Amino acid sequence: MTSLLIFTDLDGTLLDHHTYSFAPAKSAMLSLKTFAIPCIINTSKTFHELLSLRKELNHLDPFIVENGSAVYIPKQLGLDIQEPLEDVGEYWLKTFGPKRKELIHMTDDQLDQYTFQRFSDMSVDDLIRVTGLSEENAKLAMQRQFTEPMLWTDSNQALQSLREHLKPFGVQIQKGGRFSHLMGEKCDKANAMLWLTKLYQDQLLEDQELITMALGDGENDIGMLSKADIPVVIRSPVHVPPEIPNRSDAWLTDDYGPKGWAQAINQVLEKQGIL
Template identity: 55%
Template sequence: MTSKLIVFTDLDGTLLDHFDYSFTAASTTLTSLKTLGIPCIINTSKTYSELLSLRQELRHRDPFIIENGAAIYIPKSADLILSSDMESKGDYWVKAFGPKRKTLVDLALAFAERFDFISYSDLSPEQLAEFTGLDCASASLSLRREFTEPLIWKDSNLALETFKTDMAKHGVKVQKGGRFVHLMGQDCDKAVAMAWLNEKYQEKYDAPTKIIALGDGENDVEMIRHADIPVVVRSPVHIPPEIPKRTDVWITESYGPAGWSEAIDKVLSIEGYV
């Protein structure tokens, strides 16, 4: 093997089942990655607070990217060469790619009369739980955002395009996800965060890396497009997103975590790991 494999993965609808958030179907493959020493980087719209308990369940020890590429959390125990401008937060170093959430909340409020949406910050845990199917405790953790502000978009698609244009004038990007429209800094992107972290692993290994990126939604498109091995995990609720400028995208046969395992097991076999 001339290059080192790194996995970058979405969570909801990909590693986690869309309906019950289970990762049981992926457990064996997750264990294989740990045994082989292959980093599995979570790259999600979820918050730091949400991932604390989930990472314990997954027995996850690698870095993770939160809120659609808004920031990377790197365990201080990780053997990576990091820059001195990173923020220290408990057991982690934090690399942020955008403004703090309050800036985005204030900006959304200024547009509330022109467009029909509900801001995440206006929701109670009970309301969010009803909308997402999460329990109230999980919904409460999801509300603890640091760098992004999701919106429940109730206006038209045409209005959304206008909203995107208006927000861009303020240096804010509007990204459509599976359930929400997300406000974030212009440089916040799953692909940007992936590229930054990949460079750190190349420095660590002093060797080239090969990225497999897996996701199921529109907010995963750029991450998948920039991977060496692009994988769309089939969803039970929507058609696979198109990945522009790629003709080699794998679309899994199975849904969610079963499809996730299907793709990674195939890559491990092709790359000679098993």
């Protein structure tokens, strides 16, 4: 028997880049629920941002926050977890990196050398102006725990220089759709996906095969896409689709955002003989 496990980015993928709507994907999402196929959110968003969004999506599966920095597993799923995890109310928490305060401290002395603005340097109004988020959602986006996004307005060469400076401290910079994210070197969407994939594989019988499908649109999705059995690049209205190294089988959707997401999901369900 074959089981399917979906990993999806949000902004520009399941959510429209401009409007944050997921309406075109509702039918495909319902199909996943109907066939009990887990759909793991793998996003740069924070735990607090996802609380209300998961209610809108009627999302009950595990979710990965802040670009692979942590995994939240709803206790109600009753998954058999063999390693000790942090108990945070309704969830089990698996973390992969340092706290946000450390990341901010490490870049304080770099503000005079490069042109960038961290979330911690912004007001709520600044973030609203940059992202178009509502005031409520902007406040939630600022409640980060494991990463620090930067609005990078310097050159790509300067960004690489900062990367080299931070590398000895075990810190990396991942470039997303709007922001570049300071985070621990082991914090990565792919690492979190692989950890969670193994957890789901451990729940299956020996003769069951687990196939992973990943969908994303940005540079920070490349690792996740490269490690999935079925990598799907969602076409973006604002940037060139990322190339997935050594994966000639990666799909590029015809449509943008949630509409392309739905087409890819439906195509895989049909190919697997589920639909």
